[in-house]
Amino acid sequence: MYNFVEHGGKETSTINEDPVKYEQFMKRIEAGEKIEADDWMPEEYRQTLIKLISMHGISEIMGALPEKEWTPKAPTLKRKLGIMAKVQDEMGHGQLLLRVAEDLIKPYGKQREDLMNDLLTGDLKFHNVFHMETRTWADAGVVGWLVDGAAIISQTNMLDASYGPYQRALQRICAEEVFHAQHGEAIIMELAEGTEQQRNMLQDAVNRWWPALLMFFGPDSASTTGSSKQEVTTKYKIRKSSNEELRQAFLDKYLPRVFSLGLTIPDETLRYDEEKEYWIYQQPDWNEFKKIISNNGPRSKERIRLREISYEKNRWVRQALAPAPAYS
Template sequence: MSTTLSYDRLSEEEKHAHFMERIEQGDKIEADDWMPDEYRMTLIKLISMHGISEIMGALPEKEWVPKAPSLRRKLGIMAKVQDEMGHGQLLLRVAEDLMKPLGKTREEIMQDLFRGDLKFHNVFHMPAPTWGDAGLIGWLVDGAAIITQTNMLKASYGPYARALKRICAEEVFHAQHGEAIIMALAEGTEEQRALIQDAIDRWWESLLMFFGPASSSTTGASKQDTTIKYRIRTKTNEELRQAFLDKYIPRVLSLGLTIPDETLHYDKEKGKWAYRQPDWNKFKEIVRNNGPKSKDRLDLRITAYENNAWVREALSPDGAVV
């Protein structure tokens, strides 16, 4: 109460200065605390995109539930799909609390997705035609997600940081699930090993794109500066990409596999990996829902949302569809 009253007596500039002081001291911002509009909107966009990406990210693996090569693999990938859907629901709930003061609801998040105003992660617009893809998604895509999400475990926004603690713990199991599939294929026949190499060849560019462009000069990535300014995360896109390369290039090569980039090498002088830049114009087209599987995945999500409207209506306290 005293915090609210003191804020009422402050100018906008003083509120902002006090807010930044709290962040710099390591305080956690809660949903009912005062926050700058820029901070709130940055969080809404980030967490909504993250939540929707968890849901859309389950769809490529969902395709493999009925086609998994054994009952054990079927149970494993089914559990992973269920986890990803749960992550999405948890994050959308966090986003809802941020949207309440603006008079917005989860329904608007979903409609933003269906209209193309809310983007989902570039990797989940890609096809997964083989069991090698199912393994690679868990091994490398979820591995990239862990690197990104652990960077925000100490995010200044408390509800997001707490949600990420649970999500990251489960993502570790997902990465182990994917690695187990990859190792089984790597120790198998030449045909099975070829499934991994084919998947790496097709996914490598998307994996580099996963972290976003290095600078605003590429695609207008000023949002990374905003998230760092507000201590939502601490590392830049390029720092996260380099962490991924450091961790996974040796693992890929140790399996006798190759990476589809003849320019790839470790620059000892700069202390980082040099690599061929992905096509960032292609990246922009993909996240505009012009990727190989964008339409199919969105159509599936829209159909599921419409067919299950009765469940949301039954659960709504006032009988409204939300």
Template sequence: MYNYVEDGDSPARAHAEGDEAKYDAFMTRIEAGDKIEPDDWMPDDYRQALIKLISMHGMSEIMGALPEKEWVPKAPTLRRKLGIMAKVQDEMGHGQLLLRVAEDLMAPYGKTREDLIEDLLAGRLKFHNVFHMPTKTWADAGMVGWLVDGAAIISQTNMLDASYGPYQRALQRICQEEVFHAQHGESIIMALAEGTDEQRAILQDSLNRWWEALLMFFGPASAETTGSSKQDIMIKYKIRKSSNEELRQAFLDKYLPRVFSLGLTVPDETVHYDDKQERWIYKQPDWARFKDIIANKGPRSQERLTLRTIAYDHNRWVRQALAR
């Protein structure tokens, strides 16, 4: 997403002349664990980091509903159909809630949720790599719920005490609902794992196809890899607590034993736990491919953006009517 602040025209510059005292007071509040509210003074890099994080999170919730939406008419039973419909509805609600939080942050720049949607459709705003991927089988619908939402829970609970109050409060609700989503996905996975040889083969194939995307979920390990200090800014301002690699290791700690207990394997012969380093060793995903995917060059990127564009254009009259 492009930067909403024009050079020299920020409403809340961190180190502008006369703002040093405000910045020091802001950091004192951050260190004390206070929650920053929309009308409070904040440094511009803090505001920008929040806008990028929350808008990407919100759009990922909305775009993330699309892979599972494809399986609503194809779910194997009525119970499964109702479950995945409820999950899709929740994800869309999360997206709307988060975009409202982002909109408050953009208010000083005269920007709205409408601008965020247009950024998404124009390719200026990214959404999560996993939601560019295809859901080819019913096992994929379970994999999204079990492991993708499981990864999201690890990432989001890491920010449950985020310094920005509106986001922290939104995450309280979102994480509670994501737990049910992960349980829904696990239920699908367990049914397939306990099923026929054909069902187990479909499940293993799904895990093989999703493994690299799951490793990519948390992003590259270091700023050197990305050329960005985004992680450092987020930790400095207590928006998040852990680095990308720490979150990935937490995911592996939680889910690899469960994967192996089901008799499944991962498509990486190097995977093992190193007792000396106290961490999982794994083959690094293709980070160049990751950059392509989040630049809307993934397997389903254009198809899902087209669907989102059609919905946006088709419902324009509703927004116009509400604005009158």
């Protein structure tokens, strides 16, 4: 990632770099003001935004690939058109977010192309769910319904983010993600009401995707060693809730819907604690999570290679659209 020190910056503490400006900045944050790209901001804030927004943007682009695999294999023309439109939307979200991230890395002499290069070298990560296989048409439904549902919960939590460009981008993205979730839900409903073979295919997809869905929100800081940066994002009012709070919101919303379709969850420990108003569940393997996001997931290598081929194949388009060199 674009670590300030790694790219030639001077290592300073967030507050000591300019105590007066930092205090003024925090007063703006506490007052609910929006920070813009050209405003002064502490390095910790800028670095947090770069990591968050670039990962979000790249995840939108890489997230189109699992469903893209099912575009030619969708069972009807209607479903084919639906999934094509969704893939197009996801790519657009990625481009929008990478433009937001580009403004943040410009002070380091970097541009959007550097973000893509970081993906290809493994320095920029993307969400664990997009490293997974989509074996059947039911997987495409689960991605649209539950993965996009998880994304909506995560992203709406930042709809009032303190960084204005990101907050405004999220307004559009979240509105479109609602349609994506409805697209996935329509696939799920059709399979759930279909033949025994279709229902079995759907249950198999839920079983396989369940651990990845729990991992989607990231580990609770109390469950792993090291900082998850949750405290930093909440301190700067980039987001409101912790990873575990978001996971619980997902369980609250989607478990009743899953059960209403006669589906089960592959977790014998799963139960709702009425007294604490809290879901008890089996923790996913967080070591496996780290392995997956380090590009060692089931489909990591293939998807990154596909992105690399596409990036090189379309280099001529970027060159054609690049500004003409200035002549003296």
